[in-house]
Structures are given as C-alpha cells and as structure tokens.
Amino acid sequence: SYDELKKCTNNFSESNEIGSGGYGKVYRGMVPSGQVVAIKKAQQGSTQGGLEFKTEIELLSRVHHKNLVGLVGFCFEQGEQLLVYEFMPNGTLRESLSGCLDFGSDGFFGWKGIGGGKSGIHLDWKRRLRIALGSARGLAYLHELANPPIIHRDVKSTNILLDENLTAKVADFGLSKLVSDSAKGHVSTQVKGTLGYLDPEYYMTQQLTEKSDVYSFGVVMLELVSARQPIEKGKYIVREVRMAMDKNDEDQYGLREMMDPSIKSLANLTGFGRFVELAIRCVEESASHRPTMSDVVKALETILQNDG
Numbered sequence: 001s002y003d004e005l006k007k008c009t010n011n012f013s014e015s016n017e018i019g020s021g022g023y024g025k026v027y028r029g030m031v032p033s034g035q036v037v038a039i040k041k042a043q044q045g046s047t048q049g050g051l052e053f054k055t056e057i058e059l060l061s062r063v064h065h066k067n068l069v070g071l072v073g074f075c076f077e078q079g080e081q082l083l084v085y086e087f088m089p090n091g092t093l094r095e096s097l098s099g100c101l102d103f104g105s106d107g108f109f110g111w112k113g114i115g116g117g118k119s120g121i122h123l124d125w126k127r128r129l130r131i132a133l134g135s136a137r138g139l140a141y142l143h144e145l146a147n148p149p150i151i152h153r154d155v156k157s158t159n160i161l162l163d164e165n166l167t168a169k170v171a172d173f174g175l176s177k178l179v180s181d182s183a184k185g186h187v188s189t190q191v192k193g194t195l196g197y198l199d200p201e202y203y204m205t206q207q208l209t210e211k212s213d214v215y216s217f218g219v220v221m222l223e224l225v226s227a228r229q230p231i232e233k234g235k236y237i238v239r240e241v242r243m244a245m246d247k248n249d250e251d252q253y254g255l256r257e258m259m260d261p262s263i264k265s266l267a268n269l270t271g272f273g274r275f276v277e278l279a280i281r282c283v284e285e286s287a288s289h290r291p292t293m294s295d296v297v298k299a300l301e302t303i304l305q306n307d308g
C-alpha cells in the first residue's frame, strides 16, 4: 500500500532519492520481505491517468525475462502512481561508460586513465559484448515473445541497468507511451523518444514499429564502442562513425580513432569491426534495411563466440 511504500523509503526522503527522469523521481527502499527496490513516483501531471494506465501497468508486471528489470509491484492510491522495481546496484550503463571519458578545457575529448563509473566498474570489451547481447535479448523478447508484443520506444543507455553481476537489464519498457507530452526529455506531440536515439524514419512518418527500437539500440552499441554520448558538442555519434567507416583505410584507422581507449588494448579487432558493422546496420535510415532484434541477438552471439 501507499503508506507501506512511504515507510520503506523513509517518507520519500531526499537521502533515498537515486535519480529522476521523465516519469518522476526514483527512490531506493526496502520492502518488508527484505528485498531492496527502486520506487518510481510519478510527478503530478507527468503521466496519463486512469484505467488505461492501470491496465497497461498490470500487463507490464506480467512480463518476465532475465534481461528486463522486473516490475515487482505498483500502487495507485491517494492520487499517487508508484511503480516498484527490482533494485539494480550497478546503476545505468551510461554511468559506467561516462566514467571513462573526460573533457579537456580545449573542448576536445581527452582520456583520464582507465575509466570506472559511479561504482568504479571498468567495462572491458568482453563485458561490453555481454551487455550488448543481454540487452538485445531483453528487447527481442519484448518484440517477439511478450504477449502482446511491446515496443520499448525509449531504448537508451540510461535505460539499461546493471545488476550485481553486471548482467544488463532493460528498464522502462512500455512506459514511454504512458508518459505525457509535457514530461521532460521526450520529443514532441505524437513522437516519443529521446533525441540522439530517435529513429529518423519514425520521426518523419510517425509510423512506429519494432525497428525504431533497433535504431536506438544501434546507437547504444556505438556508445559501447566509443564511450561517447549520442550527441556530444553538437555532433551525432551515428554520423561520426559513418564518416570514420567511409574513410575505409586499410588499417581502419578512422574506426580506431572512435574507439574508447580503455578497451583498445583488449578488443579483438575483427570482432570490433563486426560489432561496429552490425551497429551501422541497426542505424540504417530506412527501417526495412535494419535487422530485427533477434537477428541482432544471433549476430552478437557469433561475435562473442569468436572473441573468446
């Protein structure tokens, strides 16, 4: 109940706040069973209310997969909308990648040693491959096995969380269509998603398909190899990598320029090249040229096998 959830987060105290997003604030709490949870508390007006919302959340709470952040409960009482998720102790993929990168005062990328995120994790190449594969499996499940199928609509590195074993779990699936247009971080009236990850074809045509998630996932893959954000200093990662690929020099110098230095020494260059090629296919302008999520899963499995 609402009062119980209030208690287990210490009245939604600031010290238990772990983040905020389009939906509202997120708090850490411990439920009576002893399980540590993340509780999302909707900001007033950030979501559509009513029966449709409740039905949708009930559906989401029935979706289970190893690579999806489980919704363990929800509560609609006293005018509040609360969603209770399993707690992911290693935070978001973005936080782990951002620890690697630093900016020089000259405005150029610079690297300050081997990176570690908020929790000091260093994601080596092998771990990054596993994270990509795990999140791809979660998305393929949503697209092909969930009943009814679910299009995520907001795939990004802040929606990929890492559990205690650094297993990737996709968060926030099915939520973005419930978030109202005014909520921060979301794009416009009908089209929903986050700038830098947004499928250009969906943006133009407003026709939403699973392939929009594939596009966004391709951007996440490019973040995994470069540790850069989708848009940095006004530059789009997708365009930058395409340009690097087009140089097409024999020793792939252009591509290596894009590579996160903290994985440079470890990555098998063949696997790296295949990974980037796969990412580039995911971010094709035309949705019909992109692979499906289960194609991506298969391709990543092959890369991972050959890499180790």
Ligand code: ADP
Pocket (backbone or CB within 6 Å): 018, 019, 020, 021, 022, 023, 024, 025, 026, 038, 040, 069, 085, 086, 087, 088, 089, 091, 092, 158, 159, 161, 171, 172, 185
């Ligand atoms: P956004 O709308 O930007 O995706 P969210 O509202 O989903 O943001 O989450 C905000 C922040 O709360 C995340 O960046 C993350 O740090 C934290 N967070 C969300 N869900 C969980 C969870 N299940 N476990 C741990 N931390 C979480």
